[in-house]
Each structure stands twice: as structure tokens, then as C-alpha cells.
Amino acid sequence: xxxxxxxxxxxxxxxxxxxxxxxxxxxxxxxxxxxxxxxxxxxxxxxxxxxxxxxxxxxxxxxxxxxxxxxxxxxxxxxxxxxxxxxxxxxxxxxxxxxxxxxxxxxxxxxxx
Amino acid sequence: xxxxxxxxxxxxxxxxxxxxxxxxxxxxxxxxxxxxxxxxxxxxxxxxxxxxxxxxxxxxxxxxxxxxxxxxxxxxxxxxxxxxxxxxxxxxxxxxxxxxxxxxxxxxxxxxx
Numbered sequence: 001x002x003x004x005x006x007x008x009x010x011x012x013x014x015x016x017x018x019x020x021x022x023x024x025x026x027x028x029x030x031x032x033x034x035x036x037x038x039x040x041x042x043x044x045x046x047x048x049x050x051x052x053x054x055x056x057x058x059x060x061x062x063x064x065x066x067x068x069x070x071x072x073x074x075x076x077x078x079x080x081x082x083x084x085x086x087x088x089x090x091x092x093x094x095x096x097x098x099x100x101x102x103x104x105x106x107x108x109x110x111x112x113x
Numbered sequence: 114x115x116x117x118x119x120x121x122x123x124x125x126x127x128x129x130x131x132x133x134x135x136x137x138x139x140x141x142x143x144x145x146x147x148x149x150x151x152x153x154x155x156x157x158x159x160x161x162x163x164x165x166x167x168x169x170x171x172x173x174x175x176x177x178x179x180x181x182x183x184x185x186x187x188x189x190x191x192x193x194x195x196x197x198x199x200x201x202x203x204x205x206x207x208x209x210x211x212x213x214x215x216x217x218x219x220x221x222x223x224x225x226x
Contacts, residue, residue: 004156031212042117042202042216043157056213091156095212101147102214104156 004029004094004105005074012111013082021077021108025094032075033102034067037089049075082112116140117205119217126224132190134220136203139184143205147214148177148188151200160201161188193224 005024013019025032030051035043045059049069060067064082069075079086089109093102118137126132134148144165149157163170163177163186170177176189190197203217 006156033212033214035214035216040218042119042218043204043214045213045215048213059213093156097212101159101162102212104149104158106154106156 004092004103006090006092006105006108008108009106010109010111012113014113015083016081019079019082019086019110019112021079021090021092021110022074023077023092023094023105024074025092026103029094029096029103031095031097032069033093033095034075034077035091035093037091037107039088043091046077079110082110084112086110087112115218116143117203117215117217119201119203119220121220122218123221123223126193126222128195128224128226129192132188132193132197132222132224134188134190134201134203134222136186136188136217137184138186138205140205140207140215141184142207142209143215144208145206146177146179146186147204147206148175149202149204149216150197151202151219157202190222193222195224195226198222198224 032049034046037043047067048056064080066078089107091107093104147162148160151157161172161175179186200219200221202219204214
């Protein structure tokens with residue numbers, strides 16, 4: 001049973017480009033969460049999705065950031081027109097609704113140059 | 114407004130001794146608390162959790178204590194081992210907020226052989 005798979009592990013983008021981060025949840029998990037960790041800080045909640053639905057996006061920046069979790073395929077976190085301040089580690093987690101024991105992926109480290 | 118705080122950014126302990134990691138929170142609506150362990154370049158790994166109806170939960174070498182009146186929880190690791198060296202994050206959730214976790218800033222534990 002594979003864990004939460006995130007790719008790519010490392011992503012380098014120039015300012016103004018788009019970044020797409022992918023997350024495949026654990027088998028049987030239909031709830032996906034995205035968190036961001038800025039350097040020397042804890043993880044900050046961004047968005048919570050179920051299949052084809054955004055449940056809570058209270059942690060998402062209002063502009064340039066979007067997330068989806070389609071019926072088929074991985075969840076995608078999309079950042080348009082990246083800026084240097086977007087450089088961070090982005091972690092995806094999945095869960096079975098009945099417990100709080102998230103399983104995290106290994107993260108995607110985004111560097112904006 | 115940091116709702117979950119880990120005031121010690123780092124802690125150094127001798128192998129075999131007890132490690133005590135502390136966490137304070139401000140939101141009285143939090144009713145479930147978790148500890149995660151994180152190695153560099155990996156995602157956080159769930160360690161142990163506690164519900165607000167309990168004041169202690171034990172799992173092998175790991176024990177979490179919750180003091181609701183003080184809004185304080187701690188993680189005890191006994192005996193500490195060099196492999197325990199990692200960053201430990203405290204996290205909290207409120208039933209009304211669904212499965213969203215609020216993380217502390219982390220404490221880096223170093224266990225010296």
C-alpha cells in the first residue's frame with residue numbers, strides 16, 4: 001500500500017512562471033489537505049479537498065493559488081505567476097475521515113529564482 | 114496570531130535520558146492534539162495523539178500529557194535514542210474546523226550518544 005505520493009520532489013521556477021504540484025493520496029483515502037512550510041516555520045494549512053469539491057480553502061492566498069481534486073487523477077496545487085516568497089516546502093496529506101491521523105507525503109520543495 | 118506555540122526551538126538530550134517537548138495553545142475550541150516527527154527532506158510522520166477528554170496517552174517510549182486548564186501539552190520520550198533526533202511538531206484541531214490542523218513552529222531534538 002503506497003503512501004501519499006507527491007511529485008515532483010523538487011521544482012525550480014523563474015519568477016512569473018506557473019508551478020504545478022501533484023499529490024496522489026493513499027489508496028482508499030478521499031480527503032486531501034495541502035500545507036505549506038516556509039523556512040524555519042511550522043506547517044500552515046492551505047486547503048482541504050474531497051473528490052471534486054473544495055471543502056475549506058481558508059488558508060489559501062486569495063490570488064494566484066488554486067487547488068483541485070478531480071474525480072480521476074491526483075490532486076493539483078497550482079501557483080500562477082510565482083514570486084520569490086512562494087519558495088517553500090508544500091506538503092500534501094490524506095486521511096480517512098474517521099480519524100485524525102493524517103498521512104503526509106514527502107513534500108515538494110519549490111524554489112523560485 | 115499563533116494559536117499553537119512551541120517556545121523551545123531546540124533541545125539537546127543525552128541518550129538514555131528523558132526528552133520533554135512542550136506545546137502551548139490559546140484556542141479553547143481545540144479538542145484533539147497530535148505530535149508529529151519530521152526528518153529533513155521528508156514529510157511529517159504521525160507519532161501520538163490525545164483527545165481533550167483524556168489527560169494522558171502512552172505508546173511505548175512516547176507519552177503525551179494534556180493540561181487543559183493550562184492549555185499545555187507535552188511529549189515525553191523515555192529513554193531517548195539517537196534515532197529520535199528530528200524536528201517535533203505539535204498540532205491541534207477543533208471538531209468544528211473539520212480535519213484542519215494548526216501546527217506549532219516545531220522543536221528540533223538532538224539526542225547525543
